[in-house]
Amino acid sequence: MQRYIIRRLIYLIPTIIVTTMFTFGLLRIMPGDAIVAQMAESRGSDPALMEKLRKELGLDVPAPVQYVRWISGVVTGDWGKSYWQNKPVTEVIGRALPISFELGFLALSIGLIIAIPIGVMSAIYQDTWIDYLGRSISIGGISIPNFFLATLVIIYGAVWFGWFPPMSYQSPLENPLGNLQQFLPGATVLGLSASASNMRMIRTTMLEAMREDYVRTARAKGLGEMSVIYKHAFRNALIPVVTLLGFQVAGVIGGSVIVESVFAINGIGRTYIDAVTQRDYPLVQGILLILVTVSLLSNLMVDISYSWLDPRIRYS
Numbered sequence: 001m002q003r004y005i006i007r008r009l010i011y012l013i014p015t016i017i018v019t020t021m022f023t024f025g026l027l028r029i030m031p032g033d034a035i036v037a038q039m040a041e042s043r044g045s046d047p048a049l050m051e052k053l054r055k056e057l058g059l060d061v062p063a064p065v066q067y068v069r070w071i072s073g074v075v076t077g078d079w080g081k082s083y084w085q086n087k088p089v090t091e092v093i094g095r096a097l098p099i100s101f102e103l104g105f106l107a108l109s110i111g112l113i114i115a116i117p118i119g120v121m122s123a124i125y126q127d128t129w130i131d132y133l134g135r136s137i138s139i140g141g142i143s144i145p146n147f148f149l150a151t152l153v154i155i156y157g158a159v160w161f162g163w164f165p166p167m168s169y170q171s172p173l174e175n176p177l178g179n180l181q182q183f184l185p186g187a188t189v190l191g192l193s194a195s196a197s198n199m200r201m202i203r204t205t206m207l208e209a210m211r212e213d214y215v216r217t218a219r220a221k222g223l224g225e226m227s228v229i230y231k232h233a234f235r236n237a238l239i240p241v242v243t244l245l246g247f248q249v250a251g252v253i254g255g256s257v258i259v260e261s262v263f264a265i266n267g268i269g270r271t272y273i274d275a276v277t278q279r280d281y282p283l284v285q286g287i288l289l290i291l292v293t294v295s296l297l298s299n300l301m302v303d304i305s306y307s308w309l310d311p312r313i314r315y316s
Contacts, residue, residue: 005304008300012296015296017071020067020285020288020289021067024063024066024070024285027281028063070282079093079286080282080285080286081282082275083279083282084280084283085280085283089282090286092271092286093271093283093290095266096267096268096271097267097290099266100253100260100267102179102183104190104252106183106187107186107188107191107194107252107256108194108248108249108252109187109191110187110191110192111195111198111248112245114191114195114199115195115198118195119202120234122135122199122203123202123203126207131203134199135203138197138199140196141195142196142200146259149192150185150186150189150258150262150263153185153188154263185263186260186265190252197244198241198245198248201241204240205237206234206237209234210229212236215228218232239306242305243302246298246301246302247299249294253268253269256269257269257272261273268290271283271287272284272288
């Protein structure tokens with residue numbers, strides 16, 4: 001197992017390099033740059049000043065040279081400075097990333113709390129009203145867009161309860177209750193969307209597992225039905241669900257920009273969209289590097305968890 005993990009970690013390096021090269025090139029293909037965006041913001045377009053600013057920011061050299069300079073800085077710990085915020089990229093990401101991690105952790109937790117019992121009950125009581133209700137809930141969760149559900153929460157929360165999302169971040173260490181009030185609505189919206197896919201996957205895999213020979217053997221030995229379901233069928237049914245969960249980790253952390261914008265949460269998704277709009281190259285590249293790394297590491301953790309869920313799976 002240790003050799004497998006080390007080998008996978010080594011394989012991450014060329015994957016990250018190729019991904020950064022691809023995104024670096026896409027950013028340069030986009031029309032305009034940070035200087036054009038700043039000049040448009042200030043309603044000025046002095047060519048001499050623009051060239052001077054490009055030289056100061058290192059944008060006056062060819063793109064391959066810019067990439068080599070940037071990747072060299074990443075290796076040495078210098079990720080550059082945000083063009084618009086005039087702060088080190090690591091500082092900006094370090095402020096936004098924990099917020100998105102907290103939002104993503106709550107969302108995935110809520111999603112699993114909803115998905116697991118409903119998915120298992122739908123499989124146990126297949127083709128009954130419980131199953132039909134569970135499938136209807138999952139279809140509704142997949143069909144309703146996050147932005148629409150988040151908007152409804154804001155509107156009806158304000159009309160019925162006089163609730164508005166806090167405009168400033170509240171640390172869970174300093175104000176746990178205020179932090180929970182700020183993150184719980186957005187996490188619930190994201191969790192409902194994630195739970196819908198997990199619910200359908202759990203139902204399908206549970207139905208397959210309950211028809212396997214080892215489940216029939218466990219029943220023939222006289223084991224109780226709950227023991228058969230949760231000790232034999234459920235554990236093996238979790239493998240595809242864990243795979244889906246691994247894809248959802250990076251998606252929830254990096255793709256929660258709509259929820260972060262609606263609920264005024266300054267996480268990594270909202271920061272990323274602002275950086276793309278402003279052509280803030282160092283910040284965009286730094287955020288993409290973090291998101292790619294998180295995605296690859298989450299997939300590695302999923303692969304490692306297979307051997308725990310199913311003892312028949314071994315890595316050598």
